[in-house]
Amino acid sequence: MKTEYLGLELSSPVIVSSSPYTSTLSHIESCVRAGAGAVVLKSIFEEQIYRQAASLDKMEGYGDAGEYLERYLGDAYKAELLQLVADAAKTGVPVIGSINCVGSGDAWIDYATSMQAAGASALELNIFLLPTDRRASAAEIEQHYADIVRKVCAAVTIPVSVKLPMRLTNVLSTCDTLLARGAKGVVLFNRFFEPDIDIEKLTFQPADPFSQPTELRHVLRSTALCSHALPQLDISVSTGVHDGAAAVKALLCGASAVQLCTAIHKHGYEVIGQIGSFIDEWAARHGFDTLSSFRGRMDYGSSEGEFYQRVQYMKYFPHDAE
Numbered sequence: 001m002k003t004e005y006l007g008l009e010l011s012s013p014v015i016v017s018s019s020p021y022t023s024t025l026s027h028i029e030s031c032v033r034a035g036a037g038a039v040v041l042k043s044i045f046e047e048q049i050y051r052q053a054a055s056l057d058k059m060e061g062y063g064d065a066g067e068y069l070e071r072y073l074g075d076a077y078k079a080e081l082l083q084l085v086a087d088a089a090k091t092g093v094p095v096i097g098s099i100n101c102v103g104s105g106d107a108w109i110d111y112a113t114s115m116q117a118a119g120a121s122a123l124e125l126n127i128f129l130l131p132t133d134r135r136a137s138a139a140e141i142e143q144h145y146a147d148i149v150r151k152v153c154a155a156v157t158i159p160v161s162v163k164l165p166m167r168l169t170n171v172l173s174t175c176d177t178l179l180a181r182g183a184k185g186v187v188l189f190n191r192f193f194e195p196d197i198d199i200e201k202l203t204f205q206p207a208d209p210f211s212q213p214t215e216l217r218h219v220l221r222s223t224a225l226c227s228h229a230l231p232q233l234d235i236s237v238s239t240g241v242h243d244g245a246a247a248v249k250a251l252l253c254g255a256s257a258v259q260l261c262t263a264i265h266k267h268g269y270e271v272i273g274q275i276g277s278f279i280d281e282w283a284a285r286h287g288f289d290t291l292s293s294f295r296g297r298m299d300y301g302s303s304e305g306e307f308y309q310r311v312q313y314m315k316y317f318p319h320d321a322e
């Protein structure tokens with residue numbers, strides 16, 4: 001089933017999110033063969049690489065730091081990335097370049113324009129500023145998001161979407177600001193690396209990087225609210241889309257596309273086509289012949305939309321507590 005996302009016509013609303021599954025040409029070809037409507041390339045994390053490189057440089061005994069720096073900081077790395085964009089663009093599906101912007105510098109502008117020149121159909125800005133300063137207000141931090149988006153949108157002619165973090169105080173207001181700065185769409189939401197603690201060894205350990213299906217529910221509510229408040233903004237849902245039913249729910253809430261990562265980890269690339277077929281079969285069963293005939297049908301503006309406003313358990317008691 002076709003969809004329109006960021007002004008691009010996609011053969012399927014199922015796209016592959018920025019992840020290891022889009023980090024090489026052969027992985028991207030697997031996504032395309034399995035029926036992906038588009039691919040979002042693995043993010044370029046230039047600012048992070050600079051910081052990491054600077055700290056590695058100070059570390060004694062890190063024998064391969066020199067090689068590491070050469071690998072990631074050199075022009076060769078950028079050329080490799082742009083070659084991937086160009087090669088991926090020939091696979092037949094729109095390629096969305098992804099930039100992880102954190103710095104206030106303008107290095108991103110150069111990456112954005114270079115990706116456009118290399119053949120990217122759109123850009124996804126993956127922005128997250130972890131608040132560690134008690135004096136930085138939410139408004140200040142979000143202003144920084146808006147500044148990045150404004151600069152990138154002014155520099156490119158291809159559509160730009162913003163992949164947002166999950167815990168914003170008012171996602172609608174942030175989306176409204178981004179729309180005013182030129183964003184064409186948002187991805188709800190990114191899911192980040194999270195540190196966990198081993199309480200026996202008193203050490204840190206990485207939490208499971210992959211999502212659980214239940215994580216979709218919060219995303220559905222935000223999508224339903226956002227799609228109703230800002231119909232001009234295209235939404236793609238990321239986090240918790242593990243099967244066809246989850247994808248249909250996201251589309252009913254107003255998403256134009258869904259993005260997969262964990263589902264591919266669990267089931268392989270074939271899941272892309274299986275979810276696409278599920279959407280088609282479900283739509284046929286319900287008499288919908290286009291995506292626009294059911295997209296957003298269960299958003300916040302729908303007849304029972306106030307359901308999304310319920311956040312407290314006022315009357316509910318589990319049976320064993322009665």
Ligand SMILES: Cc1cc2nc3c(=O)[nH]c(=O)nc-3n(C[C@H](O)[C@H](O)[C@H](O)COP(=O)(O)O)c2cc1C
Binds near residue numbers: 042191241261
């Ligand atoms: C190993 C791994 C690497 C990822 N790398 C990126 C990345 O480079 N850029 C990005 O925007 N998101 C990245 N993500 C986040 C995914 O694109 C996606 O938003 C997240 O996994 C939630 O979707 P899911 O429930 O389908 O897994 C990564 C996720 C995983 C598990």
